Amino acid sequence: KQEVTQIPAALSVPEGENLVLNCSFTDSAIYNLQWFRQDPGKGLTSLLLIQSSQREQTSGRLNASLDKSSGRSTLYIAASQPGDSATYLCAGHGSSNTGKLIFGQGTTLQVKP
């Protein structure tokens, strides 16, 4: 049974810091891995999708990596800003022909001005 764990559960940093959020999964058979952002009371915004054949993806100040052999993914946020404050969730896709995502519990990030 696939389980996804995110560490740390919460993180508070001063503005401008570079930071790393961690995501680990128990089953290396994971297909794609997707990172999301969620603001309080809102839906999920897709940040990055790392396909099964890829090792990393970049979008602006965000970089996500995937190491299936070790069962880990990291989300790197460069030069953090107060607007980055949100909960970050990683989720694994089991295969290409299923919409089922297995989510971690999320990391709540606060960036202080």
Next chain:
Amino acid sequence: KAGVTQTPRYLIKTRGQQVTLSCSPISGHRSVSWYQQTPGQGLQFLFEYFSETQRNKGNFPGRFSGRQFSNSRSEMNVSTLELGDSALYLCASRLEGAIAEAFFGQGTRLTVV
């Protein structure tokens, strides 16, 4: 291009009642998945519909059901509501295939009193 639309955004229901939530996917997306989000359990997969057929189902009681129409719009129904059904219900749509990025709606906040 319109995103995933969920209606209504907020609902208050009484224990024992039933409720129907609606989700309109991104145009061209035939897969719609539903998730329940609570503070204690996080995001949990309810079920997925593809081409009007339920393709995957999570571990929820039979009070939770859904359907999908020929235009890919989906509804989920919860009968005999319990206090513990209070949650944010999210739906996601995606294209089929290897690049299986999931896109989420803003959710429906259900409160059972």
